[in-house]
Each structure stands twice: as structure tokens, then as C-alpha cells.
Amino acid sequence: MLAARECNLKAILSIVAASNSDSNLNDKEAHMIQIGKTYQTKYNGDLTVVGYIDAMHVDIEFNDTGYRNTVQASKIRNGDVRDKPKPRSHGVGYIGDGAHQAKVRGKNTKAYDTWNNMIERCYSFKSHAKRPTYEDCSVVDEWHNFQVFADWFELNYIEGMQIDKDIRVKGNKVYSPETCKFVSAKENSIEASAKHYSFVSPEGNRVQVYNLNQFCRDNNLCRTGMGRVYKDRQPRHKGWTKYQSSNEYSAQLRLF
Numbered sequence: 001m002l003a004a005r006e007c008n009l010k011a012i013l014s015i016v017a018a019s020n021s022d023s024n025l026n027d028k029e030a031h032m033i034q035i036g037k038t039y040q041t042k043y044n045g046d047l048t049v050v051g052y053i054d055a056m057h058v059d060i061e062f063n064d065t066g067y068r069n070t071v072q073a074s075k076i077r078n079g080d081v082r083d084k085p086k087p088r089s090h091g092v093g094y095i096g097d098g099a100h101q102a103k104v105r106g107k108n109t110k111a112y113d114t115w116n117n118m119i120e121r122c123y124s125f126k127s128h129a130k131r132p133t134y135e136d137c138s139v140v141d142e143w144h145n146f147q148v149f150a151d152w153f154e155l156n157y158i159e160g161m162q163i164d165k166d167i168r169v170k171g172n173k174v175y176s177p178e179t180c181k182f183v184s185a186k187e188n189s190i191e192a193s194a195k196h197y198s199f200v201s202p203e204g205n206r207v208q209v210y211n212l213n214q215f216c217r218d219n220n221l222c223r224t225g226m227g228r229v230y231k232d233r234q235p236r237h238k239g240w241t242k243y244q245s246s247n248e249y250s251a252q253l254r255l256f
Helices: 002-031 073-078 110-123 125-130 146-156 185-193 212-218 223-230 246-255
Strands: 038-040 046-054 057-062 068-071 162-164 181-183 197-200 206-209
Touching: 057 073, 068 073, 110 146, 162 185, 197 223, 212 223
Parallel strands: none
Antiparallel strands: 038 046, 046 057, 057 068, 162 181, 197 206
């Protein structure tokens, strides 16, 4: 009787062991990274595995951009692989492939914040609604890549200073290595207040005004009257009206 019980116990243990073995095999198969298989990431679209050395070295290619990289298998399974050339900042800016990091210990770097704010000023519709003078501004193509901008930033940044695009070149609309420099907040504020005006002439042409005082003197206009027009306190002055961006116009329509 005892021998029969021992025999049954061994049979049961054998079945359990076989079941566990099958389960472990299925788990391994489910976690295996397969060459040629497409995987989905959290924020960067789909990627395809094109090569496999070991769990620490898996070659991948993003389907949208063709960007290739070697990453850990766990990153693929978790969807945490980044497509570095894919635009992430306002549909234009991308991190790029290089040594410069956007974050260090969970905090944005100064170079990244400067770059991202610059992209936002030029390409964000929400930003244009608040500051319409940036509607015609842009960032040179090479600076769409954060890595390229960060190279310039490291060589030129002065602690406590702000980036400016039009002190070096008056009336400039493009952020670039040739036109930008770092200036004090006071200098930047004076420069900004001198150019943040946009009007429509009596002939219907949009006119960007760099210095309102000088503009009024040159065109026989009243500085107070033009200021009131700009602040929406009166509709026009000698035929001049305030220029309204499409975003401002849409916002006003929603009020009615």
C-alpha cells in the first residue's frame, strides 16, 4: 500500500513538473524578440527588429523614419525605444542622435529648455495667439535637430543670459547661428518692447513696426493714438488699424 502511494505521488509530481516546464517555455516564447517582427512603442510608432546578438544588443529600425539603433530587448518589450529623428517639439523639433541629453536626473537641461522654447515661439499656434509677432519667425533647419543646437549652445551660452535673434541683425525673423546671441534679460526686454507692434496701413498692407516712437515721427502719426489702436482702445488712427492674426480673429469670433 505504501509503495503504491509513493508511486502515485511521483506521478503527480512528474505531471506538475511537466506543466511548469511547459509554462516556462511559453513565457520564454512570449518574451522572445524575433528578427523581422514589428513591435509598437509608446510614443514613437512601430519598429522592426532587423538583427539580434543578445538581450542587450538588438538591432531595430523605425518604420516611419528608417532610423536604426541598437537597444536592449527589455526596452522593446516595454515600448520605451525612442525614434530620435522623429519630430517631437511642435511638429518640427527632434532630439537627434548625439551626446546631448534633454533631461538629467529627471530635470530638463538648460540647452533643451532654450531650444524647446525657441521652437515653441516660432511654431506653436497657441504661442502665436499670445505673441502674434512671432507668426513670421522660424528656426533654421539645422537647429530643428536638438543635438546641433546644443553644440552651438555649449560654445556660446553665458550664465543668466537669454537667446536673441534680432539685436545682431535688426528686424531678423530667423533663429540661426549667424543671427543669434545671448543677451541680458534687460537688453532683451528693451529690444522686445521696441518691436512688438504690427499694424495695417490705410492701403491695406501689413506693416511691422520695430520702434513705435520713431515710426510715428517718420510718418506724421500720433504716438498716443497709435498706442491706443494697438491696445484696442480705439479702432483706428488716420486710417491705421491694428493687425490681427488669424488666431486672434478666431478667438474674437468665439466671444460672440
